[in-house]
Amino acid sequence: MKKTVGIIGGMGPKATALLFELIIDLKDAKKDQDNVDLIIMNRASIPDRTAFLKGESDKNPLPYLINEIKRLEKCEVDAYCVACNTSHYFKDEFTKASSLPFIDMLEETVKIVKIMEKKKVALMTTTGTMQMKLYQKALEKFGIEYLIPSDENQKLVMRIIYENVKANKPIEWDIFNKLIDSIKNDGADSVILGCTELSIVKYEKKLDDDFFIDSSESLAKAIIEFSK
Missing domain, CATH: 3.40.50.1860 (Rossmann fold)
Structure with a gap:
């Protein structure tokens, strides 16, 4: 069966x-x-x-x-x-x-990062996930370098998650694009969408699979x- x-x-x-x-x-x-x-x-x-x-x-x-x-x-x-x-x-x-x-879910996501041979991955997660270092620990286990957002940018990530997606409001693409520009300027070759609400953002906009590594997927x- x-x-x-x-x-x-x-x-x-x-x-x-x-x-x-x-x-x-x-x-x-x-x-x-x-x-x-x-x-x-x-x-x-x-x-x-x-x-x-x-x-x-x-x-x-x-x-x-x-x-x-x-x-x-x-x-x-x-x-x-x-x-x-x-x-x-x-x-x-x-x-x-x-x-x-x-x-x-976290281990499976980091396995994908490893398979894709990413060198420096940025993290977009809830503040709870970030403060508990859930992805940081998983990435360190695989020897993968990571970037965490500034306090200001983390507040913007939470705004997208809670005030946009969870609240059933339109996604503020200007804020999201600002976050991605900051991530790329910091030298990241990819970003983990480490919150399932951010998965919705990816599929609504049909974002690039190579750069946006989605935990739900x-x-x-x-x-x-x-x-x-």
Whole structure:
């Protein structure tokens, strides 16, 4: 039998919908039965991860995430993933809570960076992901040089994520283009879109695959590979 992958999503819902679409498109199935078997938990009520990690909220998302893992176990999935980069701060707790294989979005994204032989990659993530150094640690593990944004630019990244995409508002392309110009001026040969809301930005504008390395696409490819 084919393997079934569980996805814990809803962080946010539009990004989870894009991940599902990417899995379908990248699989390029010729008939329904060729597609990946998935169980998607669109748990939009999970408290904000960055707000908790920054100490701006006392609502811990971890119990909600563990609850979804347990629900997926009851569904008898063969592996699971969490469609939110910042949530990977809790990875150790996930693996303690379940023996199911965990498909790590960050590791899969950094593997793509390595395969593409990028030399200096910039990071665009939530402040929570950045402050917890989730991508920095993953990149250091592979010996890849990285650039982090200035405090001013990080505020602009968060504006795109929270005030544009999550708020269902038009993307402020002048701000986004300013960020990319800054990244290129700093000598980066690529940028990791390390927030699933930024994946939406990429696919809305059809941004260059060689420069913009998308965490959602990396996860979609890993899910397809596991499901074979």
